Amino acid sequence: MTRREVELLAIGAGPSNLGLAVALEELAPELAENSLIIERNPAIDWQHGMLLPWAKSQVSFLKDLVTLRNPRSRFSFLSHLHATGRLDDFINMNSFLPYRIEISEYLDWVARSLSRVTLELGRDCVAITGEQVDGSLARWLATLADGTVIAARYLVIGTGRDPYVPPVLASLPAARVIHSTQYRPRVAGLSREMPYRVALLGGSQSAAEVFRALRHDLPNSDVAWLTRSVSLTADQSSKFSNEFYFPSYVDEFFASAPAARERILADLYKTNYSCVTPAMLEQLYTDLYLDRLGGRSARRLITMVDITDARESGDELELEITDRNTGRTTELRRDLVFLGTGFSWQAPRLVRELADAIGIDKVAVTRRYQLLINRPASAACYLQGINESTHGIGDSLFSVLAHRAQDITLDILAHRGPGGATAVPAAAAEGNR
Numbered sequence: 001m002t003r004r005e006v007e008l009l010a011i012g013a014g015p016s017n018l019g020l021a022v023a024l025e026e027l028a029p030e031l032a033e034n035s036l037i038i039e040r041n042p043a044i045d046w047q048h049g050m051l052l053p054w055a056k057s058q059v060s061f062l063k064d065l066v067t068l069r070n071p072r073s074r075f076s077f078l079s080h081l082h083a084t085g086r087l088d089d090f091i092n093m094n095s096f097l098p099y100r101i102e103i104s105e106y107l108d109w110v111a112r113s114l115s116r117v118t119l120e121l122g123r124d125c126v127a128i129t130g131e132q133v134d135g136s137l138a139r140w141l142a143t144l145a146d147g148t149v150i151a152a153r154y155l156v157i158g159t160g161r162d163p164y165v166p167p168v169l170a171s172l173p174a175a176r177v178i179h180s181t182q183y184r185p186r187v188a189g190l191s192r193e194m195p196y197r198v199a200l201l202g203g204s205q206s207a208a209e210v211f212r213a214l215r216h217d218l219p220n221s222d223v224a225w226l227t228r229s230v231s232l233t234a235d236q237s238s239k240f241s242n243e244f245y246f247p248s249y250v251d252e253f254f255a256s257a258p259a260a261r262e263r264i265l266a267d268l269y270k271t272n273y274s275c276v277t278p279a280m281l282e283q284l285y286t287d288l289y290l291d292r293l294g295g296r297s298a299r300r301l302i303t304m305v306d307i308t309d310a311r312e313s314g315d316e317l318e319l320e321i322t323d324r325n326t327g328r329t330t331e332l333r334r335d336l337v338f339l340g341t342g343f344s345w346q347a348p349r350l351v352r353e354l355a356d357a358i359g360i361d362k363v364a365v366t367r368r369y370q371l372l373i374n375r376p377a378s379a380a381c382y383l384q385g386i387n388e389s390t391h392g393i394g395d396s397l398f399s400v401l402a403h404r405a406q407d408i409t410l411d412i413l414a415h416r417g418p419g420g421a422t423a424v425p426a427a428a429a430e431g432n433r
């Protein structure tokens with residue numbers, strides 16, 4: 001078993017931890033020199049499964065990894081366009097919303113432009129635990145798939161959320177169930193010409209994108225898109241609701257009482273979840289209209305239904321569909337199920353297992369995203385992108401990540417103290433602020 005030691009280990013090289021890398025290089029160069037980011041994929045590929053050629057980012061390019069925190073940074077999206085000779089082209093499109101592919105290329109460019117932080121690809125972290133020294137939690141031990149153990153005093157987990165698979169589908173063979181996060185690689189393994197019978201589940205933007213993509217990727221298939229709601233709905237964002245995505249709003253949200261936080265999140269739910277962009281709704285409706293005009297019925301939307309049972313039977317799947325209007329059940333026989341069902345609200349598996357390993361009942365963080373640990377510790381762990389319930393509706397998005405990276409960096413600097421890596425036990429770490 002190989003054991004390595006770094007001061008800071010960040011797991012996952014998505015936007016959150018790449019934003020952290022930029023903050024470390026700009027605000028804490030000495031710490032950056034002893035920081036390592038590991039990523040399980042072999043390349044930096046943002047939302048790889050849904051990197052569809054026509055899909056656009058849903059937030060302004062100005063909400064990149066750094067601009068809101070430091071508009072003069074060399075790591076901005078504009079700086080990337082300039083460095084890669086695409087600035088004229090982008091400006092000429094006259095849009096604040098880049099294609100998803102452009103964001104992915106930007107992230108890859110940032111990763112390649114780091115000069116102090118080390119980034120290693122193809123490194124899958126499979127478990128994390130804590131190491132005690134003299135009764136105090138002194139280090140995190142991250143075990144990788146190849147058996148390597150990386151020890152670090154500071155740990156930042158930015159692995160995104162776990163895909164949500166409805167429990168009723170749990171017994172179906174994995175080979176026949178395709179979550180949107182796996183869409184591109186999995187659909188590439190299917191025969192384009194085959195007339196598959198497909199069920200698609202969900203009422204979100206991801207479900208809508210899969211429905212649109214299937215028209216091209218599996219043109220001969222029969223696609224039944226099943227959703228629990230009465231209709232697809234447009235996202236309810238406006239310039240007014242967008243203010244709740246400002247980084248400056250995080251303090252106010254964090255200071256709110258738990259009941260108020262819940263109410264605010266419920267009110268803002270349809271600005272980000274279970275909704276579809278108006279442009280996509282227009283596109284889908286037009287496609288279905290033209291289908292009807294041409295007498296084609298192989299693609300359809302079925303609303304107000306639940307899947308109440310699912311099993312594999314011979315060479316097909318049997319889905320029991322319950323009509324939420326009448327309670328009547330019918331059976332739908334399919335070859336494949338695609339899921340646009342989003343992500344689990346639970347903490348990711350890696351975080352839950354870490355919490356179990358160090359005896360934490362409830363995963364919670366301080367205002368500066370430091371995991372609350374109820375025992376003596378000179379190590380600290382930070383959680384990125386999974387703190388919506390305490391830090392507000394923008395927590396999983398680009399909107400706040402530049403400032404969050406700064407908050408975490410400054411918290412670590414305060415925690416290590418002037419003596420650097422050897423100082424200050426974490427029992428004195430700032431609590432909830």
Ligand SMILES: Cc1cc2nc3c(=O)[nH]c(=O)nc-3n(C[C@H](O)[C@H](O)[C@H](O)COP(=O)(O)OP(=O)(O)OC[C@H]3O[C@@H](n4cnc5c(N)ncnc54)[C@H](O)[C@@H]3O)c2cc1C
Binds near residue numbers: 039056058126159
């Ligand atoms: C299809 C889609 C489109 C979206 N579009 C937008 C948008 O336009 N604007 C916006 O603001 N937000 C958007 N989002 C929300 C999205 O969550 C954030 O934009 C952003 O990707 C969050 O970054 P992250 O780094 O926290 O997580 P992720 O982007 O999920 O990155 C996590 C990284 O960690 C890696 N990883 C996971 N587990 C391990 C492990 N055990 N070991 C090593 N590496 C690991 C993953 O491979 C991944 O690279 C979108 C989400 C989806 C699903």
